[in-house]
Each structure stands twice: as C-alpha cells, then as structure tokens.
Amino acid sequence: MIGEIRAGVPEYSRPGDEKYVKAVRRAVEEALRQFVVRVADDGAGKGRLLEVYRAIGKGEAAEGRPLDSLQAALRICARVAWRRLALESERLNLSRRRVCEVGEAILVYLDEIAAAAAEGYAEAQIRVAGELELRRRRLLDLLLSDPPADPRAVGDLARAVRWTVPRTVAGVALAVRAPGVGGRPALPPDVLADLDRAQPCLVLPDPDGPGRAGLLDASLRDWVVAVGPSVPAHELAQSLRLAREALALARRGVLASSEPIRCADHLSTLIIFRDEALVRVLRRVRLAPLGHLRPAQRDRIAETLLAWLQCGYNANEVAARLHVHPQTVRYRLRQATELFGDRLKSPDDRFELEIALRARALASRAERR
Template identity: 45%
Template sequence: MASSTTSDLPMSGVPAAAVRPLRPQVEATASEMVSEIQALVPEYARPAESPYGRRMHWAVEQTVRTFVDAFGQTEVAWDGVTGIYTEIGAYEARQGRSLDGLQTAIRVSGQVACRRFIKDARRLEWSLPTLGAVTETLFVFLERIASAAGQGYADARGELAGERERYRWRLRDLMIADPPASVQAIEELARNARWDLPRTLAIVAVRPGPDGDLPVLPPDLLADWHAADPYVIWPDPDGPGQERRVHALLGDLTAAIGPTVEPNRGAVSFRWARRGLALAERGLLPPKGPLRCLDHLPSLAAVGSEELIVAGLGGRLAPLMELPPHRREPLARTLLTYIENRDNAVATAERLLVHEQTVRYRVRRLEELLGSVMYDPEHRIELLLLLHYWVRLGGSAA
C-alpha cells in the first residue's frame, strides 16, 4: 500500500496544544468504544480478557491514539493504522462474514468520538472552527480506515476464491480417479473446497455445441470443460427435481448421464457416460438433451462387450447370418420383436406394422433355421442381447 500522509486531511489546522489534554483520555475513550461496539455487534461480544477481546481493545486504542497524535502535524504516515484495518477486513473475509459488523463498529466508534469531542469542546473552550475542523477530520479519517478494511476484505476474498477454486479442481479430478481415491481423502478436499459432499453422484459426459458456448453452472456442480472429454459432476442425481434441473441447465447439448455411484466411484460413472455419449453421437441413442445411461442398459452392455457379441452372432445365429441380407434382416427384426413380446404373434405384428400371418410365417422359418434354441430358456437372454446389438445398434458379424 502506498504511503499516506495528512496532505488530504486537515490535521495541521488544529493546534496540537488544543488537543493535547485529550491524550490522557485515549484509553478510557477506547474502552467506551469497545463497550458500545460489543453491545451492538454480537460477533464482537467477546470477553475482555480473551485473546480476541484484548486484540480488539488494542486495535481501537491504536486508532484513537493515532488520530489524536496527528493533530498539529504536517506529515503523518497513516500506513500503521490503515494496515490494522486492512488486516481486520481480511480476517472478516477469512471467517466467512460480511463487512456489516465491522462497518457498524466503525460507525459506533465515530459516534462515541463525536459525543466526547462535544464535551471536550466545552471543557477546553474550543472555538467553533476548531470543533468543526476536529469533527470534519474525524469523518474523513473514519472513511479512510473503512476503505482500508474494504480493500483488505476484497483482497482476501479474491485469494480465498482462487484457493477454493484450486481445491475444487483437485476434488473434481480425485472423484473420477481410477483406481479410486479413499473416501477420507475426498472428504478432506471437499471441506477445503467448501463443497457439500453428496451421498451419491453421477458424471455427465457433455459435448459442447458447434459454437463452443457452454452453460453457466451453479456452484454445487463441478465441471471440467477443458478436458478431452468434458464432463460435469452431478451431486445426488436421483433426488427430487434433478431430472428437470439437468435438462434445464444443459438444454439441447448432447450429453449422457452415467450411473449413480458413491463419491469415490466417479470413474465408473464417467466411463459409461462416455460410452453413452459416443452412441448418441453415432445416432444409435437419442442425440439431443441429456440421456440416462441406465435407460439404455442393453445397448451399452452390448457395445461394452462388442467383440464377444460379434463372436456370438457368428456362432449362435450362424444359420440366420448365412442368408442374404434382404432375407435375414426381416427375420432378425421379427425374432427380436417376437421374443420381446413374449412369443405373441399378434403383438409382434402390431409392433412391426405387418400382417399377423407374415409374422407366423417368419417364425416358422426361424424355427427351421435355429431349431430348439429359439425357445430354450437358458439361451433367451443371450438371444435378446445378440439380436439387440444386431437390430437396434446396426451391428453385424462381418
């Protein structure tokens, strides 16, 4: 802070002799100010003998003494007293308080000083110009120390915000670490970042739009927009209203919400969110708006085991795969829909928008090709998975 002198305060206009009798009253004045401050500002109401109480009394006394000693001086460095209030402002910021209490304390101190100056003016027979100069200087002085407190507060808030942001970055990275970090490490970082650690979370993989615009997120959501695969950490995704909230914030961006996991298992959610996003970008899942991966579990399970699925297509469904494409595709679609509708030909026909007899003909042809495997309970889930990959995801054994 640059050195500050009395050049902009009318201190030298009041003779030192006029205020010299005030010097023995400095301690009593400070005590009166502290008493009134503690009565009006609850957070400052600490025992007088406590470290906080002694520090407050010292700061007030130093302020009063600096002010009284400055009268009659042409050059007075104010750095000492403004430095005190810069530190006080910074302390208030670090305690997470506003400046309201400190501003009230400064205002109360000014009121006490004015009352005492009026009494002293009568007792010491000050002229009206002298009293006017003293009170005018007081208000300028109070503004000066309030400004110093505000600067200290702002500087500390900036530092805290930067430090908190760094903790949030570290926390964000730790929650998607693989292998997972310990719960204790995540809890500690969350406290330092002042982020309420949720019971569960989900990772949302997001693809920014072509214009590069990104949504502004509330502070309870952690995001990394600069990662190769941008993502958002979504706390308590299954809570009331969360579905509407994610859609409102992410809008029409292509995004996939991974499964809900514990806070140290974010890597699992992120892995499936990326896979869901990849399928959406290929047009195999709805491409607009956030989709929940667990709503598309068969598709993701099939893609996650693609090599095994392809091998199964060439084995279990070999007779069907050997047909020409124009014949095998309708049969594959019919078989999938038939199994999904519990072997009900009527429901299958309605789903496929074909005649019931067409479905029955195709089913008989499938029975000839596949034999008993079509109705074997041990292979039903297997057939569903293979056919889902083939029909719904456009896969093949080629």
Template identity: 45%
Template sequence: MTNTVERQEVRRLAGRSAWRDVPPARVRRFAALAMDEVPELAQDILREIRHEYPGLPLVLDPSGEPMALVGIRRALEHFVGRLTAPDDAGREVPPEVFQEFGRGEVIQGRSLDSLQAVYRLGVKLAWRRLAEIGQQVAIPPPAMYELVESGFDYLDGLVAQSVRGYAEAVARQTGERLRLQRRLMELILGDRPRGDPTAALAERAGRIGWQLPGKVAVAVLLRPAPEAVAPAVGADVLLDMDGEQPRMVVPEPDAAGRAELLRRALAGWSGAIGPPVALAEAAKSLRWAEAAVRLMERGLLPAGQLLHCTEHTEALVLLPPEELIEDLARRRLGPLAGCGPAHARRLAETLLAWLETRGGAPEVAARLGVHPQTVRYRLRQIRELWGAEMDDPDRRFELELVLRARRLRGELSAARG
C-alpha cells in the same frame, strides 16, 4: 452517505469550505490537541468496542500489542494529520491493518456486517472527543459539521480496504477448498489401490467438511459454451470444472428431491450421470457416465439435459461394444445380404418385432402398423432365410441383440407399441 456526498458537492460547486475558512493557527492548535489525545482516545474506543462486542477476538501483533488498537491509533493519527496537510497530500488511507481486519472476518467465519458496525461505533466515539476539542479552540459549528462528513468519508475508505482484504481472503479460501476438493475427487474416482481407502477418504473429506456418503453417482458434463458459469449445485456436491468435461460427485443420489435439485442447478447444461454405487466403487459410475456422454456426442443419446444412465441401459449395453456387435451382425444377418436394402430393412423390422413379442401375425402387425397378411408373408420369407436357426434360443437371442442395436442407431424404425 449519499446526502454527505451531495452536500460536499454543493460546497465544491459553490467554491466555499467552512473548514478552509478557519484561521490556520486555530486549525494547527486543533490538530495538535487532537493528536495528543490519540493514544488515550484509541484505548477508550477499543475498550468500548470490546464492551459492545465481547465476542470479537483480540489478535496481537508480533510486538504483543492488540492489532485493533494499532489500527485505531493509526487511523486517528492519519485522519488528524490530514487536517494540516496540503490539499494533494496525505489522502491515502493506511491499508495494511484494515485489510487484515477484513481477512480476519473470513478466518472467524463472519460477514463484514459486524466489522462495519465496529467502525461506525469508533467514528461516533472519536467524533465526541473531536467535538469537545473543537469547542475548546472555538472551531465554528459549520466547520465541525464539515469535519464529521469528512470523517464518514474516511470511514468509507477504511471499509473499502477491509472489503478488499475480505475478498482476497475469500478468494484464497475458495481456491484452497477447490484444490482440496479436486484431491478428494481424484481419490474417489481414481484406480482403487490395495487396501481399505476409507481412512484416506475420511481424512481428505474432513479437510473440506464433506461427510462421507453411503452411495454416490458420478456425472460428466458437457459445457454449453467455453465461458459458461459453473452450475449452482449444492455445497455437498463435489464439482471439478478444470477439465474439458467437468465432473461431479453427487452424494446419496436417490435422496428425496435430489434429482429435482440437480435438474434446476444444471439448467442449460447437458451431460450424463452414472448409476448409484458405493463410494468405493465411484469409478464404475464414472465409466458409465463417460460412455453415455460419448454416445450423446455422436447423437445416439439425447442431449440438452442431464441424462440418467439407469434410464438408457439398453443403449449403454449394446452401443459401446461396436466392433463386437458389428461382427455378430455380419454373421447373424448374413441371410439378408441377397435382399435389396429396403426389403432387407422391412424383414429385419419384422423379425425384431416377432422376437420381441413371440406372438402371431396379428400381434406383430399391430407392433409394426401393417396388415397381418403382410406379416405372414414376411415371416414365411424369414423362415426360409434362417431355417432351423429360428428354433435355436441362443441364435434368437443374438439376432435380437444385433437388431436392437441397429434400431438404437436409427437403422431400423422404432416399434409402435
């Protein structure tokens, strides 16, 4: 096609056209004979197309006539009619039928490749008949060559209309799928109504071809930028990009290779994915993911990637119930109130190391990176401050909870070993 355009441009620049040099009476005679041939030629083209492509469906218009025949006939009539039209008239390709052909390819689940092959076959058959008419009325070969180039240009216009129809149908189909997908996700993630939701889930899932999984994990994402392109997750992953924080339902999250595929698809995104749960309990996974994202936004959990809640259980258990933990901390860490901030922190770190190891001074010292004698001194102070509470298992458990929570918030140093 590039060569065709280049040759036409050369002719235009040279200021000559072989077709324009043909006497007008001969052109009108050629056009009249060609127009008379259009009905039979359209039938022949359709017959040959159906022979070459037997799988193509034959769709009828409201009058009962094959739409393909209507399109072929209209295209031929329009092309032949241009031969005698003024330079600036009749240049538009009739769009409706050919846009509908493009939409039909989407409905039938095919690409545009087969449709373009059909168009090329039609042009080849039409050219044979027009060449015969050209010989009959003595149209010079250079003019006929120019005519066939014009025919392929015309074909480009038909293809463009079909591409437009195809794109519109794909957009509608995609929009409809997204709408149905959101409705499915609403049912999966919403408050569970009374009764078994399996039938309703199966009905909505079937409308988008989604197979109900045994387990799912739900993710909440943080947009890297307002205009960020949706992550390229697999077709079996449900993704809702409408909200400020997109949500994702991942089927069978423990399947081999799933975690790696998600990591690649979500490159540049951050967020959290909840624990695997039964499909009917997906809302639980969502709650964990939402809690993790809130901690990420506060800087209490690492951002910059997809965080797995199952790997941060301690933080998710201890950090969200902030008021309860703080109230417990005020009651259990009261003995530190009379110490200076730096000294109180050192004692708290030593107490937590002892609670976690339940070892002697050497073990605690190794965990803290200090001298055992320093640990012995601190442990004596701790015993003086808490007294008999150090021997109560429930009090020791509560002390460890509040001290771990403070370490998670960065208020205490992390242990070295």
C-alpha cells in the same frame, strides 16, 4: 467507542476473552491515532493505516464473520467521534467551518478504512475459496483413482473440505452443447465438480435419493449430461467410465441427449457398443438371411422381427408398437420364418439375433442423425 461497539455488534461482544478485547482496543486506538496524525499532517501515515485495515479485513474473513459486522463497528466509531466533536466544539470555541472540516475528514477517513478492510476481506475470501476449490478437486481426483485410493486419505481430505462421504455416488460426464454456450452452472455444495479439465465431470452423491434424479436437469441445460450408475465411493471410476462411454454414444447420435442420459437405463446399449468389432461380426453372421432382400424390405423385416422378440412373440403387441395391422405383422413374420427357419426356435439363437437386430437399429439411428 469500544463500549458502543460491544453493545451494538454482537459478534464483537466477548467480555470473557481478554485477548480479543485487547485486539479490539488496539484497532480502535490505532484508528484514532492515525486520524489525529492525518488531521495534523495532511496525508501522513496513510499507507500504514490502509495496510492495518486490510489486515483487519483479512482477519475478519479468517474468523468467518460477515463484513457487515466490521462496517457496522466503523460506523459506530465515526458516530461516536462526531457526537464528541459536537459536544466539545463550544468548549474549544471551534468555528462552524472548522467543525464541518473535521466532520468531513471523519467521513473521508471512514470511507478509506472501510474500503481497505473490504479489500483485505475480499482478498482473504478469494484465497480461502481458491484453497477450498483446490482441495475439493484433489478429493475428486482421489475418488476417481483407479485402483481406488486409500479410504483413510479420502476420509481425511473429505473432512478438510466438509464433505461427507456418501453411501453411494455416481460419476457424471459433461460436454458443452455448442462452443461458448456452456456457462458455469450453479450446483449444490455437495456436488464435486471440475469443469476445467479436458473431460469435465462431476461427482453426484446419493444419486438415488429423494429429488436427486432431477437435480442436474435445470442447472446443466447448456451441457450434454451422462450420469453413470450408482456405486459405492470406491467404484466411482467405473461409474464415470460408463458415463463417458454413454456421452460418446450420445455424440454419435446412438443415444438421445436432449435430457440427462442415465446409464442405468441404457446398459444393454453400452454392452452392445463395448466391442463394436465383435458386434459387426455378430450382425454379419446372424442377419445374413436378410442380405438378399431389397433395402426397404430388409428394414421392414428387421424392424418387425426385433419388435416380435421384444414383445414376447405377440403379434398384436408388435402391431400396436409399429402402428400397422396385425395381418401385416403376421405376413412379415412368415417371411422371417422362411428366412431364418429353425433359428427362431432356439433360445440361444433368438438371444443373439435380438442383439444383432438391436445393434442394427441403433446404428441406423446414428446414421440418420
């Protein structure tokens, strides 16, 4: 049996490892001994045998070998046993019935020890996977520490979970789109994740690398996703904080959430909403000239004036953006000039006016949602 196992299963062929050769021999001898006991005394020693093979299954998982190798070795043993039985049955004058009974006992025995080994293998895999997941979550916590954790501690834990600390990372904030909808996404192994915390999050390595931009699109369709800016690993907490702020704005309808929100594309919006009390004061002061207009007229003038500031004061571009005639734009701009006067000539005033108008437009979008 041992010879055929070593010839037929490459994982068990270690002729130079005496300790391992002895371990294989002990496993085979124990299996044969217990089979003889079982045949002689129906059911005897079953508990001990199953424990032995559960332990063998756990050992295979710990060695990192596939379960297929162990199962192949067990089948080889059964085949060799049956072959020997067939050869010896005539010499021993065994009846056909007796041969069939022993053959059936071999098959039942094979099923029992294979099931016990598979059970031990699965238990070990669950334990190893659980320990690995705990370490990965601990690594995520270290990376998110504010102030940053000691780089040596991060490096040691990263090596323990076989995670390479990248040059840049991005924090990713998540929220399920609807209760009970967000399933467990299939994520690449280099993405650290904790979806069970109150505020689910990910760590995305090398977010600006080839193909990384669309990495989360398909796997997180059931989630609202906000991706923080790319930063060095020790600044990950800041990246995730911005991602969470963007996620909060998406929930309010300020930012669209049908696709992953990239904070790098919305930095001015994040700045505007960082201190909303201050922005409300800015709006009240800078947009006071619009106060006496009718709501519809106020909206038209504000929309046209914001487009004019964003288009470099080009009325034709404003007309194309708003889908109106250039003469309409010029008429509205004359009204705006009458309302704001010299404040449209000062760069500082124009800058603050654009902030106020952008804040107004974003707040209006959120209210419409």
